[in-house]
Amino acid sequence: MTTILIVEDEARLGDILEEYLRREGYATERAMTGLRALELWRAARPSLMLLDLMLPGMDGLEVARRVRAESPLPIIMLTARDEEVDRLVGLGIGADDYVVKPYSPREVVARVKAVLRRSGGEVNVPTLQRAGPLSVDTAAFEVRLDGRALDVTVAEVRLLSALARAPGVVRTRAELLSALGGLERGTDERGVDAHVKNLRRKLGEHADLLETVRGVGYRLRPDS
Template sequence: MENISILIADDEKEIRDLLKKYLEREQYQVDLAVNGQEALQLFHNKTYHLVILDLMMPKMDGIEVCRKLRTTTTVPIMMLTAKDQEVDKLLGLGIGADDYITKPFSIHEVIARVKALIRRSFIRENEDSFLEKTLITFKGLTINLKNYTLTIADKEIPLTAKEFELLKFLASHPEQVFTKTQLFHNVWGSDYIEDDNTVMVHIRKLRKKIEADSSNPKFIQTVWGIGYKFVGESDEN
């Protein structure tokens, strides 16, 4: 992951300089904007791998910048907010941001979250070729990505759109453990603002449809204290 470019938009010079200093220590290339309009201009003239936006900025705030960026790009976006109210945090995520952090912040926490967002973004890019496959197959289970159908033991199982997306995401990462928050952001994206109970409900419904015994699941297993993972035997003979 060389030549990673990050755009930071914040009207506080101290914040901009602090983030730039520490991110450049991590070998990232950093550009700075003092308001939302300047951030959009910079973004459209260069390729960036991450955008950090202050929630409150002159001329155009971070929320509006995020909305505009989301019409054309899926680049990871982190929101900075000085407000510690839950509504502000949810609003930041609800309009397409991938993460938020509240001021005053620990610079080391910011760096860790930046690395996580960039790593996740690169993983998604590398998975594109995998997801171009028409079928995801395991012994006893076939997911058809072209016509959005699930077949178990030669029987087609009806799923809702979100159930299918949840199963597809988990089955595309066999044996990888995901928290409820990670599943929510990857499957529901930025279209909804709900708590992680949404994920639990969909997991429960999905298990009832695909598991022979939903109380003792074979495919979607709980990793206690962390989240869920998909387990399936390869369909190769």
């Protein structure tokens, strides 16, 4: 499954893009700041980045510069004005495409497909992820602990998959709720806590694999 990193500080726009991309079979990661975008880029190894130009703190230009210094990752910039495209081109940032707001989500998806085709960049995230004694198979919706299958729900598989893609990286409750992909509409972020509590019970003596980062969210123990 190809992963798209959406870097957009407007939650509603990010939600819409994520919904359309998932309909097309893409996995998604979400970041609302430049620093978080760089962290997820390194940890989740996305195939393409949708990058808003105007971000709080580190802006999209700086994010693109830092990524380009290390990687040929395809980048589609999301800009608010046509003039910003001229600015980006003039600065030689090296974005692979540009989309001007307000945009059609369908247009963005079409651009994503086109850029991935040009770059040959359909880099797939394995459906089987391992973290210490834990394995998560998102194709079979199966979780195993020391080789033993656990009785888990689809929601629990998706939460563990989001964590197992990058052990040690903290996932906020909002990110984990997004990972459910509409399975539990109307559930607030505290619903994530209930899932984590159930998972810890099922993990038994390995419950400490799931670490709480107070005031932020959860992560899989980095040495797992």
